[in-house]
Amino acid sequence: MSDQISIRLEGRLGTFEIDVDFFAPMHGITALFGPSGCGKTTILRSVAGLNRIPGEIRVGGDIWQNERLSLPTHKRPIGYVFQEASLFPHLSVRQNLTYGALRTKAEHAIRFEEVVELLGLAHLIDRWPSHLSGGERQRVSIGRALLSQPRLLLMDEPLSALDRMAKDEILPYFEALHSSLKIPILFVTHDISEVERLADHLVLLKSGRVQMSGRLSDVLAAPDSPLATRSDFAAVLPGRIEGIDPDGIAVVKIGTTEIYLLADSLSPGEPVRVRIAAGDVSIARQRAQDSSILNAVPVRILGIEAIGVSETGLLLGLPDGAGQFRARISRRSTIRLNLQEGEEVIAQIKSVSLLANR
Amino acid sequence: MGELWSPIRLTLELASITTVLLMIVGTPIAWWLAWSSWRGKELVATIIALPLVLPPTVLGFYLLIALGPNGLGGWFGDLAGVRTFAFTFEGLVFGSVIYSLPFAVQPIRNSFEAMGKRPLEVAATLRASPWDRFISVAVPLALPGLLTGAVLGFAHTVGEFGVILMIGGNIPGETKVLSIAIYDFVETLRWREAHILSAGMLAFSFAVILSVSLLARRARNRVPA
Numbered sequence: 409m410s411d412q413i414s415i416r417l418e419g420r421l422g423t424f425e426i427d428v429d430f431f432a433p434m435h436g437i438t439a440l441f442g443p444s445g446c447g448k449t450t451i452l453r454s455v456a457g458l459n460r461i462p463g464e465i466r467v468g469g470d471i472w473q474n475e476r477l478s479l480p481t482h483k484r485p486i487g488y489v490f491q492e493a494s495l496f497p498h499l500s501v502r503q504n505l506t507y508g509a510l511r512t513k514a515e516h517a518i519r520f521e522e523v524v525e526l527l528g529l530a531h532l533i534d535r536w537p538s539h540l541s542g543g544e545r546q547r548v549s550i551g552r553a554l555l556s557q558p559r560l561l562l563m564d565e566p567l568s569a570l571d572r573m574a575k576d577e578i579l580p581y582f583e584a585l586h587s588s589l590k591i592p593i594l595f596v597t598h599d600i601s602e603v604e605r606l607a608d609h610l611v612l613l614k615s616g617r618v619q620m621s622g623r624l625s626d627v628l629a630a631p632d633s634p635l636a637t638r639s640d641f642a643a644v645l646p647g648r649i650e651g652i653d654p655d656g657i658a659v660v661k662i663g664t665t666e667i668y669l670l671a672d673s674l675s676p677g678e679p680v681r682v683r684i685a686a687g688d689v690s691i692a693r694q695r696a697q698d699s700s701i702l703n704a705v706p707v708r709i710l711g712i713e714a715i716g717v718s719e720t721g722l723l724l725g726l727p728d729g730a731g732q733f734r735a736r737i738s739r740r741s742t743i744r745l746n747l748q749e750g751e752e753v754i755a756q757i758k759s760v761s762l763l764a765n766r
Numbered sequence: 767m768g769e770l771w772s773p774i775r776l777t778l779e780l781a782s783i784t785t786v787l788l789m790i791v792g793t794p795i796a797w798w799l800a801w802s803s804w805r806g807k808e809l810v811a812t813i814i815a816l817p818l819v820l821p822p823t824v825l826g827f828y829l830l831i832a833l834g835p836n837g838l839g840g841w842f843g844d845l846a847g848v849r850t851f852a853f854t855f856e857g858l859v860f861g862s863v864i865y866s867l868p869f870a871v872q873p874i875r876n877s878f879e880a881m882g883k884r885p886l887e888v889a890a891t892l893r894a895s896p897w898d899r900f901i902s903v904a905v906p907l908a909l910p911g912l913l914t915g916a917v918l919g920f921a922h923t924v925g926e927f928g929v930i931l932m933i934g935g936n937i938p939g940e941t942k943v944l945s946i947a948i949y950d951f952v953e954t955l956r957w958r959e960a961h962i963l964s965a966g967m968l969a970f971s972f973a974v975i976l977s978v979s980l981l982a983r984r985a986r987n988r989v990p991a
Contacts, residue, residue, distance in 0.1 A: 458887055481890035482898075488891035494884050498906040507902075508892030556892050 413438075413560065413592065417454055417463035426450055426461060426616040434468050436608035437586060437593045439624075441600070447616040448596045452562050455594065456488050457481035467560050485514060487553030487591075489563040493545035495537035501548055502533050508556025516557060518589070523551045526588060527581050543574030547581060554589070561593040567602060582606055600635070604644050604683055605763045629723070629732035631711045636721055636734060642685040643733030644763065649678045657702070658762075663730020668702045669760045681763040688758040689735035691722065693745060695754050703757040709749055714739065722747070724755055770959060772939050773947035774966075780855070780943060781923040784862040788870040788919040791863065793912070796874035797904075801883070811875075815868045825865060826932025833857045833933060858934045858941055862923045870919035877911020878904065910981050917981070921974040925967075 416429040426447045432438040440448040453459040457472070458481055465473040472479050487508075495504050505523070509516065524530050527547045537545060546566055553561060567575050586593070586606070597603060603610060603624070611621040612634055619634045620627050627633060628643050635641055647662040658674050660667045660682055667682060674680070695704055710732065711723035720742040722735040735755060747753070799811055817825055830852055833839035839851035851857040885907060889899040905912065927945040934941030936950065944963060951960040 456891055458890070481887070482893050482895050486891055488888070490884070490888065492884075494888045496885060496888070496903060496907075507889070507894075511893035511898070513893075552892065562891075 411468065412466075413468070413594070414464070414466045415451065415455065416465075417451065417461045419462040421450055421459055421461055424450065424616065428613070428616070428618050430611050430618050430621045432592070432594065432609055432611070432621075434592050435590065437595050437606050438609040438611060439603045439607035440594060440596045440611050440613060441603050441607075442598065442613035442619075444598055445615075446613040448598075448613050449564055450616075451613075452488075452564050452594060452596050455560070456486055456562055457484050458488075482511075485512075485557070485559040487556055487558035487561045489546070489550050489553050489561070489566045491565045492569050493537075493542070493549040495540075495545055495548055495552075497537055499537075500533075501529070501535050501537065501540070504537065504548055505529070505533075505552050505555055508552060512557045514557035514559075518554050518557055520555065523554050526584055527551045541574065542570050543577045546570060546574075546578060550581070550585070554585075554591075558591060561591050563593060563595045565596050565598070568597070568599065579605065600638070600640060600642075604642055605681075625731065629734075631723055636686075636713075636723075637715050639687065639736075640685070641687075641734055641736070642683050643731075645682045645684065645731040645733065647680055647682050649674050649676050649680060651676050663726055663728050665705050665726045665730060667705070667757075667760055669762060671762050674762075683761045683763050684733045684757055685759070686721065686734040686736040688760075689724070689733065689737075690756045690758070691735055691737060691741070691745065691747065692754045692756055696756070699756070701756045701758060703760055704754050705757070706752060707755045709747060709751050709753060712742065712747060712749055720747075769947075770962060773942055773944045773963070776855075776939065776942065777924055777944040780858055780862060781920045783859050784866060784923045785870075785916055785920040787859065787863050788866060789912070789916060792867060792870040792915060792919070793874055795867075796871045796878060796915075797900075799871070799875045800878035814871055817865045818868050822865070822926075822928025823932055826861070826929040829857075829861045829864065829929065829933045833860065852933055853935045853937060853941060855940055858930060858943075861929050861933045862926060865926060865929050866919045866922045869922045870915040873911045873914040873918065874908065875911075877908035877914075880911075881907045910984055914978050914981050917974055917978055921971065924970065 411434045413432040413434060418427045420426065424447065428447070428451060440451060442448050450459060450461070454461050455465055457479060460478065463473065464471070471477070472484055496507065499507065505520070509520070524533065527550060529547060529551055532540060532544055532548065537548070540548065550566070567578065570578065595606065607624045609622070610624045610627040612619040612627065614634070620630060625644055625646065628635060645662050647660040647667065650659040650661040650666065652658050652674060656670065657668050658671045660669060660680060662682065669682070692704070705726065707724040707726060709722055710725045713721050715721045715736065718739050720737055720739050722737065723732060724735060725732050795814065799807055831837050833851040835843065835850045839857065840849070843850055851860065881904065885903050886899050889903045894902060925945065926943070927949070930941065930943055930946060936942050936946055944967065948960050948963045951963070
């Protein structure tokens with residue numbers, strides 16, 4: 409398929425064994441997610457040609473590696489953003505930015521001014537890398553990668569070396585990148601909140617193997633999702649702003665279900681991403697009359713499974729299959745309410761957060 | 767004055783040519799030692815480092831045999847139309863390169879290793895070919911090491927004595943370098959000339975050590991990105 413990235417790798421690197429075979433779309437952000445040592449960076453480096461593991465790598469119809477050939481790294485049209493910015497210390501910010509641009513043979517579809525504007529680099533252009541903050545360096549390294557005119561952007565935990573503040577500073581740029589450039593991104597991370605906020609497509613990895621892969625909302629909602637038992641599990645549902653009430657509450661429509669949330673600077677019609685943490689959902693048989701909880705939505709119980717000895721995980725479906733999310737409640741409550749699969753109940757959601765404007 | 771100038775000129779010539787060759791030969795060796803994953807590479811490193819501990823006369827002895835008519839020198843000499851490379855300027859250059867190699871290779875290798883693979887990988891992901899990566903990234907980042915290697919190689923060649931005595935002898939204008947000339951002047955009780963050349967060497971050595979430590983300090987002060 410020419411509109412896909414297909415990656416099949418089978419072999420070992422040192423003592424690490426890897427055996428993966430998955431697809432990613434040629435658009436949007438695909439997150440490679442898993443604990444450290446699961447092989448996500450190894451996969452990314454193999455796509456870049458920095459590692460050699462037998463297999464086949466195809467990107468948008470072009471073969472980068474198969475049994476007979478393997479393009480050297482400098483002949484692969486990639487942009488690679490490393491965990492540490494790794495700017496060239498002997499070059500100025502401007503020279504760092506243009507290093508790849510001067511060497512690429514591809515058409516300069518992404519312009520210098522555009523990148524400087526997009527990543528807010530104008531005031532840094534004549535500085536030296538040693539005089540930048542961590543977040544600024546990482547922005548320059550992203551700009552440098554973009555200006556080499558990549559067909560595929562590879563990012564290896566680009567946020568993990570940054571502190572909370574630098575992360576918050578840089579995340580909006582990622583979202584801007586996502587919406588204004590049409591370059592697919594493979595994004596390695598071990599931070600589930602980055603996945604929820606940025607990813608469109610998710611590949612779950614463990615011990616060098618793919619556990620599950622697919623669209624983010626599908627993987628999060630899958631009944632057998634390996635993520636479901638995590639205590640910080642949250643579902644991500646795509647919705648649309650229906651309207652803003654006079655008291656500042658935004659109404660988000662997911663299928664026919666209305667979700668209310670506190671959010672400013674939103675306008676009706678905007679597509680958004682809503683995050684519902686399993687720990688924030690409680691279950692009631694009837695709609696509570698006198699409750700401060702804004703969101704109480706009718707759902708159907710699609711699955712019940714035990715988490716440890718004292719908790720239960722519920723998979724809940726919105727009406728008309730508009731989306732799924734999870735609840736994590738005590739086993740005692742499950743028994744007391746006598747909850748059964750297929751039943752209709754009310755899900756009370758203590759807090760709903762908005763992830764990103766899409 | 768010719769007696770003083772000839773050994774000085776010869777020494778500078780020898781040291782310059784040797785330094786250029788050291789850079790040409792030593793840099794690829796240092797590169798290979800820094801990046802090769804072959805287990806036997808430390809053996810090669812040890813062989814290159816031998817002149818550091820070997821008495822110069824021992825090294826000179828083997829070089830003499832190698833350069834002589836029964837060794838490699840005789841074989842190459844046939845091609846060049848001479849009987850031997852021992853007691854020639856060319857022989858001295860060869861011997862000096864072997865003798866000073868560890869002084870050039872070590873700092874260059876260290877600077878490549880200190881730089882690490884990352885900058886080269888970054889350059890590769892930005893479309894730079896291997897040669898381009900070497901010129902545009904490795905050379906500037908390892909420059910202090912390269913300069914230190916060159917300065918040490920040059921200085922070590924200037925200070926050479928034992929090896930030259932063994933393979934070069936004492937032919938004015940051909941193999942009679944500074945250190946040999948000083949020895950000669952002392953032997954013949956010409957203290958004035960010995961004083962002039964020795965004082966010159968003293969000042970030179972001082973300048974070399976100072977410049978190397980300044981280079982090393984500059985390298986340390988480089989802020990990593």
